[in-house]
Amino acid sequence: MRHVREILRLSLDARLSTRAMSQHVRTGATTVRDTLRRFTRSGLSWPLPPEIGDADLEERLYGVPGAKPGRRKLPEPDWPVVARELKRKHVTLHVLWEEYRAEHPDGYRYSRFCDLFRRWEGRLPLVIRQSHAGGEKLFLDYAGDTVPVVVDRRTGEVRGAHIFVAVMGGSSLSFALATWTEQFPDWIAGNNAAFAFFRGVPQLLIPDNAEVAVIKACHFYPKVNRSYTDMARH
Template sequence: MRHVREILRLSLAGLSTRLVSERVGVSPTTVRDTLKRFARSGLAWPVPEAMTDADLEARLYGVCGVKPGRRKQPEPDWSVVARELKRKHVTLQILWEEYIAANPDGYRYSRWCDLFRRWEGRLPLVMRQAHAGGEKMFVDYAGDKVLVVVNRRTGEERAAHLFVAVLGGSSLSFACASWSEQFADWIEAHNAAFAFFGGVPQLLVPDNAKVAVIKACHFDPMVNRGYTDMARHYGTAVLPARPRKPRDKAKVEACVRIVERWLLGRLRNRIFYSLAEVNAAIAECLAELNDKRVLRQFGKTRRELFEEIDAPNLKPLPAEPWVCAQWKRCRVGLDYHIAIERHHYSVPYRFARREVDVRVTARTVEIFLGGERIAVHMRASGNGRHTTVADHMPSSHRRYGELTPAKIREEAARIGPMLSLLIEKIIEDRPHPEQGYRSCVGIIGLARRFGPERLEAAALRALEIQARNYPSVKSILEKGLDQVPVRQSPERAPILHTNIRGSGYYH
């Protein structure tokens, strides 16, 4: 600061140059230079009250950074510079070299950086966040991946994703590798993080990835139902960061960078043949990061801060870890079954055509309607088959589904031997036994209408006249033919005629 106004006030009040320099704390040369500039400016003392110190200095010394008589250098688009700096491996030096290549008479590097920092200072301020012990756990996936050799013979590689979690109070960091960023791996990574920290924080802070948030919203985001169930199991809650606001989870963003440099840099030359090997190597590196590396601003390691700040405030872990469960919306078909991953599961038939919520775990399939569980099954493989509970079927379907040759024979034998013999003949006459099931069931059902005695007599008449089907037996009963004895055909003498050749003709 030049103290221009104070120098002018004391000098024009009659004090010597030496006394002014001593009182203001500047050199006598600066005092004389200020008086010369004031005389050349054309201003009169006292200067107007509306003129600020900055305006007064501008009148005497000109605009800062611009030499008199020199034209203004081309100004770069600082917003583009700031945006380019967010890209990987881009620095101010690289951007300045591109700028000076396009503008040879532009700003030199030091001045260019100074102007950018000044422009950057006009950006919105960043609020410094304070995190209480055990309050928040920030979670995210790292951008870079770890390569794992999955086939020793061919050298085939597969990328493993890196899950990162950090506690807000102590910055204790956790990381583990998984094959994907899908929901099942997301939940398993959370289970591993909770086990690593030995407790549960009050809040989980993820970003707005689909695995965590179904519908992103600045004010009221819609969190994945399965993720909410997991949080409820552990006694915590989910507070997603605002959309496109990575500073809401700056803790984990910084942790991701640290973990990527700390882990991936150290593991870049190692070859892994399984996910377990990767996680074992990650655990070794994290132990050094958390237990040995001292944070300069605190003078303690992350582990020491964790034991002091976070550990006493974490909630205890439940007896069992959360079992990964996914919710799906399905419509029940006309066959009162729903399809989950190429397998069909039954629900009570009265809920056919209704939309239901399905909770799928590794072992079970639970079906809910209006918050009430209406069916539960053991999970089966996706083989295109079906799992049906008999109680879910209508009575007619259940009876038909229970049809077997043994059951049909048992029902017929209960009525009488003639009916049992007729049923045997019907089943034997069909190319496939199941083709005769419905005919047999229909004939046995006639006992309810006509009685067992008449049905037994009708079966005898049907056997005598070779009428082995349901319409014939029904006609016999309706016309009362079961009560009419069968007439025996009279014996006839052989017919002798000259035109009839006997058996001897062929000898």
């Protein structure tokens, strides 16, 4: 309820725009508009009466009249679609919840949305859990997006840096290095920098189908860059 009260204060006292309120409370503009619409329909006045606590405010804004305990009266999200969308870059449960609420303004609140998704997810078939011994495997790849780096403060010139990432399988200890390209020299430099950071070499190097290292991906017999294979053997 802290965000609800803050949205009401910013709107009714500070008179901020929807966009400004969204940035201030770090939530979507759809959520801000929905909160204000619910407050208008609730019949409450601002400032809120002292006797209106968080539970009362939640009931007045989000309560479902006539709903029986233990029975869902709200539109059910398409959980398989939610799970599939979560695999895309930059997609979070909060983003998907905002899309759901835009389509169903009277739908589940965010906390309930997350709870129901976790319950649905818990009913899925179990997957094989992998175990990694300490120092055995080092997973390597480039992160998906580049990071803007100012290379000339006078002109404001910006270049995109590629982020090389190495993670130890046993401990999840991680190393990251910014490079200008994802070409082979930078890949090898990233590997060597990771070895120096970890102060040792693992038994296995596992590039996650990085194009610079894996020429042809295959579950059983991937074709790895010959020079990279020579470095690993060395």
